[in-house]
Amino acid sequence: xxxxxxxKKGKEEFLHRKHPWIFSGALKNTSEKIHNQVVYVCIEEGKxxxxxxxxxxxxxxxILDFSPVFIDQTFWNKKILNALLYRQALNLINGKDNAxxxxxxxxxxxxxxxxxxxxxxxxxxxxxxxVHQQKHFIHQAIKNVFQENxxxxxxxxxxxxxxxxxxxxxxxxxxxxNFSFYVNWKEGxxxxxxxxxxxxxxALMQYAKNKVVLNTFAYSGGFSIYAAAGGAKEIHxxxxxxxxxQWCNTNMQLNxxxxxxxxxxxxxxxxxxxxxxxYYDIIVLDPPAFAKSMHQKHNAIQAYxxxxxxxxxxxxxxxxxxTFSCSGVLxxxxxxxxxxxxxxxxxxxxxxxxxxxxxxxxxxxxxFAEGEYLKGMVLYVE
Numbered sequence: 001x002x003x004x005x006x007x008k009k010g011k012e013e014f015l016h017r018k019h020p021w022i023f024s025g026a027l028k029n030t031s032e033k034i035h036n037q038v039v040y041v042c043i044e045e046g047k048x049x050x051x052x053x054x055x056x057x058x059x060x061x062x063i064l065d066f067s068p069v070f071i072d073q074t075f076w077n078k079k080i081l082n083a084l085l086y087r088q089a090l091n092l093i094n095g096k097d098n099a100x101x102x103x104x105x106x107x108x109x110x111x112x113x114x115x116x117x118x119x120x121x122x123x124x125x126x127x128x129x130x131v132h133q134q135k136h137f138i139h140q141a142i143k144n145v146f147q148e149n150x151x152x153x154x155x156x157x158x159x160x161x162x163x164x165x166x167x168x169x170x171x172x173x174x175x176x177x178n179f180s181f182y183v184n185w186k187e188g189x190x191x192x193x194x195x196x197x198x199x200x201x202x203a204l205m206q207y208a209k210n211k212v213v214l215n216t217f218a219y220s221g222g223f224s225i226y227a228a229a230g231g232a233k234e235i236h237x238x239x240x241x242x243x244x245x246q247w248c249n250t251n252m253q254l255n256x257x258x259x260x261x262x263x264x265x266x267x268x269x270x271x272x273x274x275x276x277x278x279y280y281d282i283i284v285l286d287p288p289a290f291a292k293s294m295h296q297k298h299n300a301i302q303a304y305x306x307x308x309x310x311x312x313x314x315x316x317x318x319x320x321x322x323t324f325s326c327s328g329v330l331x332x333x334x335x336x337x338x339x340x341x342x343x344x345x346x347x348x349x350x351x352x353x354x355x356x357x358x359x360x361x362x363x364x365x366x367x368f369a370e371g372e373y374l375k376g377m378v379l380y381v382e
Contacts, residue, residue, distance in 0.1 A: 002037070003031075003034045003039050004040045004042050005028075005029055005034075005040070005041055005042065005054060006028040006029055006041075006044065006046075007026055007049075008026055009044055011026040015041070015043070015049050018367040019368060020106045020109075020368055021059045021061070021063075021111070022041065022061040022063070023058060023060060024057070024059075027060055030056070030060060032056050034054050036053065036054075036128075036130040036133065037054055037130070038053055038071050039051075039052055039054040040052075041063070048068040049066070050065065050066045051063070051064050051068055051069045052064055053130040055129075055130065062106075063111070064111070065109070073137050073140060073141065073144075076134065076138055077141045079103075079109060080102070080103070080138075080141045080142060081145050082108075083102055083103050084146075086108075086363070087102065087360075090361075092360065096175060096176075096178040097175060097176055097177065098174055098175050099116070099117060099118045099119055099183070099193070100361040101115070101116050101196070101361040101362055102115045102117045102122070104362050104363060105127075105371070106365070106370075106371055107363045107364065107365050107371050108363075111131075112128045112131040113125075113138070114126075114191065116191040116193075116195060118174050118183050118191075118192065118193070119151075119172060119174050120146070120151035120152070121151050121169060121185070122146075122150070122153045122154070123156050123185040123191040123192060124139075124153070124154070124155050124156060125156045125190070125191060126155075126159060129159060135157075152168060154168060154186070156185060156190075156191055170185060170186035170187070171184040171186070171192075176198060177202060179225050179226070179229065179255055180255055181193060181225070182220065182247055182250050182251055182254065183220075184247070189219065189244075194219065194222060194286075195362075196359065196362050197222055197223070197324075199357075200376060201223050201225070201226040203322075203356065203378065204223055204226050204230065204284065204322055205229050205230035207282060208227040208228075208230030209232070210231060210232070210233050211232050211281035211319075211320075212234045212236075213236070213280065213281065214236045214238065214282070214284065215235065215238065215284045216239075216268040216271070216286070217268060217286050217288065218238055218239045218248050218263075219239060219241075219244045220248050220250075220251055221237050221248030221251045221252060222251075223284045223322070224248060224251075224252065224261065225251055225255055225257060227282070228252070228255070228257035228260060228261065232260060233260065234260050234262070235260055235261045237252075237262070237264070238264045238271055239263075240265065240266065240267050240268070242265045245264070245265050249263055268285075268307070269310065272307075272310040272311055272314060273310060275314055277313050278315065278316045279316070280315055280316065281315070281316055281319045281320070282315075282319060282320045283311045283319075283320075283321055284322045285311055285321070286322075286324045286376075287303075287324070287325075287326075288326070289325075290325075296329070297330065300327055300329070301334070304325060304330075304338050305339075305342045305345070306342075308342035308343075309342040309343075312342060312350075313346050318381070318382070320353075320378060320381065321350075321379040321381055322356075322376065323339060323376060323377055324356070324376035325376070326373055328370060328373040331369075335375050336377065339379070343379075349381075349382040350379045350380060350381055351380040352378075352379060352380075353380050354378040356374075356376030356377060357374070357376075358372065358373075362374075
């Protein structure tokens with residue numbers, strides 16, 4: 001039915017560990033002719049052990065199922081239904097929330113595919129050509145599973161060719177913990193909103209009462225809204241993008257939190273250098289990924305260290321730092337050690353109050369630690 005690729009002897013451990021990636025060096029046969037195609041992965045005896053899609057890359061095969069299956073409409077219907085059932089079981093769809101991550105790539109058994117649901121508006125990001133070629137099946141599966149709860153579908157993939165002469169919906173207002181957020185998936189970053197920080201925004205709310213808060217890399221103001229809801233005395237939102245700050249101001253207005261809020265369009269490093277020391281009670285550092293590949297790793301570590309050292313100098317005695325990394329190539333232990341180095345460099349004593357993680361709609365599976373890209377900490381700064 002599909003071309004077959006064979007694992008080298010002794011490489012079956014990839015399948016035993018249920019890791020969804022198979023590297024080219026583990027395969028006997030590779031071929032440019034089957035690029036972006038479904039293959040069966042076979043062990044030496046010829047037995048089919050998994051169904052995957054094959055690419056002429058270092059990661060040669062990404063597994064779609066640990067059995068021989070046919071990749072058709074029924075396959076996609078089942079995968080999307082299973083993803084929905086998991087999120088329903090956790091009560092992620094309720095009266096105070098109407099947006100969540102529906103598909104989280106490898107964690108939901110679909111490497112290379114992200115889909116976020118913004119109250120019936122589904123935004124897809126396919127991170128490789130094979131998955132993007134399945135767009136018709138994916139779109140139909142969403143319609144089949146959600147039925148009357150489906151409103152629109154938007155392809156945010158780099159391979160997309162969204163026809164401007166046939167306009168589709170590009171924005172909406174969602175609810176998260178009963179707060180309102182404007183989301184523009186066409187012009188915004190990622191799929192339009194950072195759903196992965198939901199629980200961490202809520203954590204900030206618990207610390208914010210009567211505090212002066214700086215939210216750097218604020219984007220559309222998620223952390224700023226929660227700081228205001230937590231009773232912050234003053235909130236400053238900072239981003240280098242004027243469009244992002246416009247959305248941030250819109251969200252503060254939607255939630256009627258404008259009295260205590262100021263926004264700034266500026267570079268975070270420059271802004272932090274130019275404010276007085278011990279100025280803020282709380283600083284939130286949620287930068288974009290400083291490293292997207294292994295060869296950028298060293299430079300990223302230095303950037304995180306500089307940024308956190310700058311911020312620590314500006315926090316009052318008895319204040320807090322919420323610090324994050326979304327760089328997948330930095331594991332959480334290396335990130336934590338980098339923050340410790342920043343503390344030593346600027347001579348600030350800290351206590352780690354909380355480790356922060358992805359929310360349940362971004363599940364982490366034990367056979368794919370690489371999926372845990374977001375890590376963070378709450379630090380008490382003495």
